[in-house]
Amino acid sequence: MKPVHEIQGRAYPLGLKNVDTDVIIPAHYLKTITRKGLGRGAFETIRAQPGNVFDDAEYRGANILIAGDNFGCGSSREHAAWALDDMGVEAVIAPSFSDIFSGNAFKNGILTVVLPQAAVDRLLEVAKTHSISIDLEHQSVTTPFQDRFTFEIDAFRRHCLLNGLDEIGMTLARDAAITAFETSMAAERSWL
């Protein structure tokens, strides 16, 4: 996974709350057996509406998405993260995310930034005309107008993102501990 440090660019000012995984990528796109190419189906129902942010020339090539509360609610489909990645989105900013989505995003090197609604509202305004900047190292989001919002992120996730670490490889290195657990479990809970 490639390391994540600074993400700078235009942002889609979506703003909606409860953007669910069926909106991010409808179920009929889930029949693929690869991780690639899902950007074409991303936000299909929103893109069917005239004047939507995704087809607005102003935001062409944006690499950040700004949304409302509970972004990514619904299904566990990692296709939602793959679709965002395929359309070039490197970070999503929202007041809250569904637990499963934020985990999936992290595993694909997409940064989820949680900020209070007031900060999100300000960024939605700025994003209409200007770029914004996210600095993972310093856990901050800034604008050309001297706005600076800091955000919290799980220390482990931050470490993995900054260093582009492969979680499976790290866990496989804990093989001895897993084997020891399995041995004690076989004795204590043999029915499993």
Place this chain on the structure above:
Amino acid sequence: MSSKPRTLYEKIWDAHVVERRDDGTCLIYIDRHLIHEVTSPQAFEALRVAGRKLRRPDLSLAVPDHNLPTTPRVDAEGRRMPITDPESAGQLAALERNAPEFGVRYIDATAIEQGIVHVVGPEQGFSLPGATIVCGDSHTAAHGGIGALAFGIGTSEIEHVMATQTLLLAPSKTMEVRVEGRLGAGVTPKDVILHIIGVIGAAGGTGYVIEYTGNVFREMSVEGRLTVCNMSIEGGARAGLIAPDEATFAYLKGRPMAPSGDEWGKAVAWWRTLATDAGAAYDRTVAIDAAEIAPCLTWGTSPEDVVPITGTVPEPTSFADPSKQVAAQKSLDYMGLTPGTRMEDIPVENVFIGSCTNSRIEDLRAAAAIARGRKVAANIRQALVVPGSGLVKRQAEEEGLDRVFIDAGFEWREPGCSMCLAMNPDKVPPGERCASTSNRNFVGRQGPGARTHLLSPAMAAAAAVTGHLADVRSLEPVGADA
């Protein structure tokens, strides 16, 4: 051993910690991994590319469900019928190839045991109390109904479980949802969970694992508990739990993959220790009076948009939160509804009885009790009954429920996810309305432009026979011999 009183969740968590990191994140052992055809191909492929194996294929079980058509799967000569959609066929073929290659037990699409993965797990006794259970599907929360810590995972996590039989997780906060009192007439487990989601909101459980407590859940059947826990994710909670009890043990005893003999006794002894200790603290408690819960349903495009069947379509301005007002207006536009309309006056063209939420035998009995001796209304274009597994289907047929549905004008189908999500041929046409026992009313969930009202199996049957959303309490059962 800690002497501090612990919740059910904390006990299961503690029993599965392989390693605890300084920041509180834990490497958690996974006891059971359920696999289906939609979210697994990329995980198997990644293992193959990395030259990795499944650490514990014996703790995994695979079954196809999402893509399968619910029309007959074998012809008159018993030959398997091909799936016409090439992409669906491709996903099924990938699972059929991957399961044996990686040594995973596989239930074939034509086997009597095939069904929706969350129906199959408890039915086979693969899902057990106190176990950690994962699946690449958010409705894995269902298995919490038997007292398992069960939650949906993404494909990268599937790959992680396959390779290591563990997940790296931060502990969740705990929320107690306590429902005490007596449920009113016509109020089913589905109404209980819809009501709860209406109270806490679609994001109310984010970051929490919910434990459902109170006499309502203690007195509820195990199948009803599976329905309640299934929809925990619609309230934002990754998992929902109900303490295992004698009803749970009776439900599991003798199931094909459940422990037997001495192992059964040992297992039950441990399961009995899991209930939340007196004095254990939850991070949040929500108390609900059972008497306040009515037969209810959704009006909008979020599962939190819940209203009693006797209610009306709300005015967007009735919501305090400005962003909810915007969302409500969008929902009403999509749903084609006008504020103030009585829910009972809304006609439907489609009825779906099925899904991992409501496709077990008790659900089919409840729907059949309303359908018996009645006819599907003339304005209904599709009324599907889709059992959750081949075994549920066989049981229903032994009880004659298939005849009740067919005589009333319903279609009696093969098991699968069906019309819950638009991945197989069962879809709601654009602009049409569906009374559905499934779990999500999202925009486009049942097909592009489809309009979904979530409700209980009995209410779905009531909608089918009246042609509109209807109060199940207004329909007296017709004699069993009618």
